Amino acid sequence: MPSLCDQLEDDGLRPSGIDGKAFVPFDFLEETINNDSVKDTLGMTGGTCIKARKPSDLPDRITKDAKRIFAALVLMDKVDAIESLLDEGLTDEHLPLSRDPKYDAVLSRDGETTFQFGGLGRPTITEFIKRKQWLFLAPILETNGDLIEVNQECALPFTESEVIGNGQAGVVHRAKIYQAHQRGFEAETVNFQVAIKDFHQKSEFVKENEILQQIRGLEHPHIIRHLTSIDKGKKGWYIIFPWAAGGNxxxxxxxxxxxxxxxxxxxxxxxxxxxxxxxxxxxxxxxxxxxxxxxxxxxxxxxxxxxxxxxxxFGISRIHHAQTTYRKTATTSLxxxxxxxxxxxxxxxxxxxxxxxxxxxxxxxxxxxxxxxxxxxxxxxxxxxxxxxxxxxxxxxxxxxxxxxxxxxxxxxxxxxxxxxxxxxxxxxxxxxxxxxxxxxxxxxxxxxxxxxxxxxxxxxxxxxxxxxxxxxxxxxxxxxxxxxxFCDTSGVPxxxxxxxxxxxx
Known part of the structure; x- marks a missing residue:
């Protein structure tokens, strides 16, 4: 039977179809990190730690609060650190972690909680923060039209992507959203297929997103639904729509x-x-x-x-609250x-x-x-x-x-x-x-x-x-x-x- 590390690396890691970064899907993590796999990885038998020879509730604590952290440590061959990290109070809810800029410590997502990170060395902490944790933090996207900010190291949960169009503002991809990383896409799309506008410049993304945010309450049957917008900082700007299988x-x-x-x-x-x-x-x-x-x-x-x-x-749409026929300023759409x-x-x-x-x-x-x-x-x-x-x-x-x-x-x-x-x-x-x-x-x-x-x-x-x-x-x-x-004779139609x-x- 393959080890948990092998399962995560061979079966779990999926390349994102948009940004190329790898991610482990949420459902795979949920299924793979369970009491049995945790016990096997920790070298436990009958709920007892082989090294300490004493009963342990560690598997329950991991599967309840720290599946992502544990999986990242598995890939780093540092699972022995999991108990001390849990004892510090660290859970998946604190991810993503970052370096405290003032002290030699690790900060929680909200910047309010500090961790010593089990006394692990600086290279191990750096590897966890900069690389491994992001494998397990691909976002779960919703269809409410919100703009979400995603860390540039985080993968986007899209698969089967192909470029189907290029324009002055950016590239359009046809892709599928990974089923476990969505809410509402099943009702809004056919087989989870989406069109992703990938912008060359943030200014064009901001312009279109502002219009979409202002008209988001308009649910007209002849206007395409805007599902979500994603800002990955310098790594990309994306707006997601249902895929139109019939083209334009x-x-x-x-x-x-x-x-x-x-x-x-x-x-x-x-x-x-x-x-x-x-x-x-x-x-x-x-x-x-x-x-x-x-x-x-x-x-x-x-x-x-x-x-x-x-x-x-709606890339060059404009909202004007002045009169429609006469305005005092010129339009700048090019x-x-x-x-x-x-x-x-x-x-x-x-x-x-x-x-x-x-x-x-x-x-x-x-x-x-x-x-x-x-x-x-x-x-x-x-x-x-x-x-x-x-x-x-x-x-x-x-x-x-x-x-x-x-x-x-x-x-x-x-x-x-x-x-x-x-x-x-x-x-x-x-x-x-x-x-x-x-x-x-x-x-x-x-x-x-x-x-x-x-x-x-x-x-x-x-x-x-x-x-x-x-x-x-x-x-x-x-x-x-x-x-x-x-009804007429069409033979004489010019x-x-x-x-x-x-x-x-x-």
């Missing part, structure tokens, strides 16, 4: 070759309404502008057998996605003495861009989405990889117009018999064209008004299913030949 909306579009159907149109309109309602909640209840709405920041989560779209990534940014971005630094502020209606333009692509996908599939993206062209620099859906006509007078590609695309979609007047898709395209994609901020509706429009469309469809998608747009032959 862009992934969903690319993977789907579905033909237009009433069910698909109904689902799409319902999800659009849900996203807009979530945005309304952010705008009105929390005075929060998301600031970077795009398909990549809308996640696809499976709930009760259906795909639900959820707004995610990490924008050009394809979905509103025209007002172009004019914020034209005149530093009279800056046009960015309002929450900035999100309305971005959402209009998303809805337009949604309509393209609904009617023409993922290849048309790709064609639309290519037709937009590339941006002017490496930091602006794609062009926006507007054209600046006069920067001095702060005027812009909708990109010709948008007008051309909407006209082609409106020529589709499935989008004829008196249909749901016709109403959606009118909403996008006439209200959401308005270059002038003041001319865009609020999220609340868009909700009303979408609710009306859905209600009409419930009365008459043919309103969703009329194609979206973006090559003809680019060549100017249309």
């Amino acid at each position: 909306l862009q992934d969903y579009w690319e993977a789907s070759e579905q033909e237009p159907s009433r069910d698909l149109v109904s689902w799409s309109l319902t999800q659009m309404l849900g996203l807009t309602q979530a945005l309304q909640k952010l705008h009105e209840q929390f005075k929060c502008r998301h600031g970077d709405l795009k398909p990549g920041n809308i996640l696809c989560v499976q709930e009760n057998g259906e795909t639900v779209l959820k707004i995610a990534d 990490l924008l996605t050009p394809s979905y940014q509103g025209p007002e971005v172009e004019f914020e630094k034209v005149d530093k003495t009279d800056q046009r502020p960015r309002s929450r209606k900035y999100d309305i333009w971005s959402l209009g861009c998303v809805f337009l692509e949604f309509a393209i996908w609904l009617l023409h599939g993922p290849k048309a989405i790709e064609g639309f993206a290519n037709a937009k062209g590339t941006g002017k620099s490496s930091t602006n990889p794609s062009s926006p859906l507007y054209e600046v006509t006069d920067k001095a007078t702060r005027t812009a117009r909708v990109h010709q590609l948008v007008s051309w695309t909407i006209e082609r979609l409106q020529a589709n018999p499935q989008c004829k007047e008196g249909t749901a898709l016709a109403a959606l395209l009118n909403l996008i064209k006439n209200q959401m994609l308005q270059p002038e901020v003041e001319e865009r509706p609020t999220a609340a008004l868009i909700c009303v429009e979408l609710e009306t469309i859905i209600q009409e469809a419930q009365k008459d299913p043919s309103y969703l998608l009329p 194609s979206l030949d973006f090559n003809s747009f680019q060549s100017g032959t249309y």
Whole structure:
């Protein structure tokens, strides 16, 4: 039978999938450190210490109060010190221990209690404090959205990790949380899978966490749940979310070759309404502008057998308690996605003495861009989405990889117009018999064209008004299913030949 030391080293130690540090899971420790294994390790028989030849309650004391301390001593081959440490009053509740900066002693976690640490030598104490104790102190994480501070030497209890995305702010991992080191993740995740945002800089972590802490009470079905935030000091900053197995909306579009159907149109309109309602909640209840709405920041989560779209990534969100249309100070968000940014971005630094502020209606333009692509996908599939993206062209620099859906006509007078590609695309979609007047898709395209994609901020509706429009469309469809998608001959449906747009032959 392997020794306790062998069990801890061979079977107990698990590498963290995030920070690479080893940890012994809580449940393994609980199972492995028991009266029998303690007696065997201490060389006891029948509850009597072989060396002292006297009855001992030491195994009970260890299993009750000091499993972590005992396990660490086992790995250090210092188990003989356990009794004197317990006699000093040391228990697992005092971990992690640290050096007293003033005296040659050891301090408890709260810094209130001092221990001589059994008279063990300085190298042994240093080994315990700097390395061994941390193997048994991986945190137990909860889903209440709290920010927790974790010592940089402590492992994070994540396994099966892989990097699935890189961005300007950091890296995104897909991982599993070790089951014994969580509370609530079973209900919030599928098979304990989570998405972990690993930030490059503390400032970006603080920025996003502050927003998440302020909106943590918002439990909207179309906003991704924030489970917890972790600050490991210089060793890393992490925010944990449920893993979206369906990827983001862009992934969903690319993977789907579905033909237009009433069910698909109904689902799409319902999800659009849900996203807009979530945005309304952010705008009105929390005075929060998301600031970077795009398909990549809308996640696809499976709930009760259906795909639900959820707004995610609040990295450049801002909370403003001033009026939404006019503010006295300019916005400083730089990490924008050009394809979905509103025209007002172009004019914020034209005149530093009279800056046009960015309002929450900035999100309305971005959402209009998303809805337009949604309509393209609904009617023409993922290849048309790709064609639309290519037709937009590339941006002017490496930091602006794609062009926006507007054209600046006069920067001095702060005027812009909708990109010709948008007008051309909407006209082609409106020529589709499935989008004829008196249909749901016709109403959606009118909403996008006439209200959401308005270059002038003041001319865009609020999220609340868009909700009303979408609710009306859905209600009409419930009365008459043919309103969703009329039966018609689709052989004459005009194609979206973006090559003809680019060549100017249309």
